[in-house]
Amino acid sequence: MSRVYVPLLLAQLGVIAWAPVHLLSWSYAAVLAMLMLTVAQCWRRLRFSVPHNRPLWSLLLxxxxxxxGAFGLLFTDSLSNPLGTLVAFDPTFYFCLGSLLLTIAAAYNPVATLYRWAGVVDAVLACAIAALFYFTLHQVLNAPSPAPPPATFVMWMFDAMGLFVAVFATLRLVSTKRSDERRFFFVLSVFAWLELVVPGIHNRFILHSESYLPELLLGLPFVVLGFLLGRRRKVWLRSYRPSRRIRHLAESVSPFVMSLALCCLAFAQLGKNPVLATSTLILAILSYAARNAIVLGQHLAFEDDLRKLKRGLQQAVVRDDLTALPNRRGFYRLMRREWDGALKTGRALSVAMIDIDSFKAFNDTYGHLAGDDCLVAVAHALHREASLQPDVMVARYGGEEFVALMVGYAPAASEDILERLRQRVEAMQIRHARSAQDVVTISAGLASTATARYTDSDKLLNAADEALYVAKRSGKNRVQWVE
Ligand SMILES: Nc1nc2c(ncn2[C@@H]2O[C@H](COP(=O)(O)OP(=O)(O)OP(=O)(O)O)[C@@H](O)[C@H]2O)c(=O)[nH]1
Known part of the structure; x- marks a missing residue:
């Protein structure tokens, strides 16, 4: 389809060279034909785009x-004024409408549900900018003795509006993370910059020369746009990833650009309509403040959620899922703290490695799920008994192994605690047909800094583990001191 643009451009060039009576009408007709092709390309792109991007393509369409509509009116106007009116009023409405739609497209965030209300503020701002822009044009074009001459003023106004849309679209292009969205903003930015530069050059030529050659430029943005719409997505567009700094900068500058545009329009009104100028300035300031308040509120709520999530994760990292006891990581964290504390205070530290006796046989006999229930029951019994004593904690060390940490207990007292833990498990009378006692029992190996000198906490743990091994070899269901 893109190839059809070439004969259209050539036809327009032919018309300009041939210079018929209705040169402008023929030229506008060529532009309209190009525009129609581009509309068709845009419609095709809209149909094939991912659903969340459809509003963006629809706005461009x-x-x-x-x-x-604007070129249609220029075409109709040129039929009655073959030489063209320098500033035709009616089309400006459609040009303003086009700029408004492009501004909303540049401000629209298809998947940011987080800042939905900020999007509403942006849409209000875009409408206010377009309305004031149109009103200012209307004022200038209808003034009895315009100064500066309206053509120059209108030209500068269109340039400013074009610059605003182009900057805004480019900001979105460099800061968008999603590649499908980036494709849209690439197309929009190129089109917006062309819409700024090409009509700007065209208008200046028209003002200062008699030649109709610049008319050829009018269709150029639509030709390039149609060409881009028909192209596949470029690899560099797909692979580009904006850095976090660029994203944050662009996101914080975008609302500022909108409010600044409104402030500029308010200043243009200052001498002519002070009430409108003041209310526009107030709107610009309030909308900027409201937008920031919305975003800040969302950020604070987000931060709260993150803090809760972090707390939950920290808990999950040190807690065993099955038994809800601290896991090995949680135990090591506590052990390190207590070891350092014991070094400073000289308090005794006792560690017991606890293991359920013949647990493999239990699993084999009653199944893995019953094994899990047994583990939970033993864990709860150990925890309940341990929590009766101050500074005693129990953790799941892994598999069917538990560990008890006792701070500030003399060897006899810690052995006493361990004996009570053992008795408590035995007293539950969980049936275990392949155990010597017919019920589930535990064995424990005990080591204490009060009975030997250990250079680090791992050595203390190893000693308790060795003692457990001895307890197992000596018949199980017992508490054994390290030899
Ligand atoms: N159901 C269940 N079983 C587990 C879990 N973790 C480890 N086990 C089982 O625990 C058993 C441990 O077996 P062993 O290390 O041979 O020890 P044991 O049978 O208790 O023998 P002794 O320690 O000598 O009394 C293995 O069969 C593991 O599959 C768990 O989370 N759930």
Missing amino acids: LALVAQF
Whole structure:
């Protein structure tokens, strides 16, 4: 389809060279034909785009339709004024509408549900900018003795509006993370910059020369846009990843750009309509403040959620899922702290490695699920008994192994605690047909800094583990001191 643009451009060039009576009408007709092709390309792109991007492509399509309306009016105007009116008023409405739609497209965030209300503020700002822009044009074009001459003033105003849309679209292009969205903003930015530069050059030539050659430029943005719409997505567009700094900078500058544009329009009104100028300035300031308040509120709520999530994760990292006891990581964290504390205070530290006796046989006999229930029951019994004593904690060391940490207990007292833990498990009378006692029992190996000198906490743990091994070899269901 893109190839059809070439004969259209050549036809327009032919018309300009041939210079018929209705040169402008023929030229506008060529632009309208190019625009129609671009609208068709945009419609095709809209149909094939991912659903969440459809509003973006629809806005671009509507902006093109608005431009079609503007050129349609220029075409009709040129039929009655073959030499063209320098500033035709009616099309400006459609040009303003087109700019409004492009601004909303540049401000629209398809998947940011987080800042939905900020999007509403942006849409209000875009409408206010377009309305004031149109009003200012209306004022200038209808003034009895315009100064500066309206053509120059209108030209500068269109340049400013074009610059605003182009900067805004480019900011979105460099800061968008999603590649499908980036494709849209690439197309929009190129189109917006062309819409700024090409009509700007065209208008200046028209003002200062008699030649109709610049008319050839009018269709150029639509040709390039149609060409881009028909192209596949470029690899560099897909692979580009904006850095976090660029994203944050662009996101914080975007609302500022909108409010600044409104402030500029307010200043243009200052001498003519002070009430409108003041209320516009207030709107610009309030909308900027409201937008920031919305985003800040969302950030604070987000931060709260993150803090809760972090706390939950920290808990999950040190807690065993099955038994809800601290896991090995949680135990090591506590052990390190208590070891350092014991070194400073000289308090005794006792560690017991606890293991359920013949647990493999239990699993084999009653099944893995019953094994899990047994583990939970033993864990709860150990925890309940341990929590009756101050500074005693129990953790699941792994598999069917538990560990008890006792701070500030003399060897006899810690052995006493361990004996009570053992008795408590035995007293539950969980049936275990392949155990010597017919019920589930535990064995424990005990080591204490009060009975030997250990250079680090691992050595103390190893000693308790060795003692457990001895307890197992000596018949199980017992508490054994390290030899
Ligand atoms: N159901 C269940 N079983 C587990 C879990 N973790 C480890 N086990 C089982 O625990 C058993 C441990 O077996 P062993 O290390 O041979 O020890 P044991 O049978 O208790 O023998 P002794 O220690 O000498 O009394 C293995 O069969 C593991 O599959 C668990 O989370 N759930």
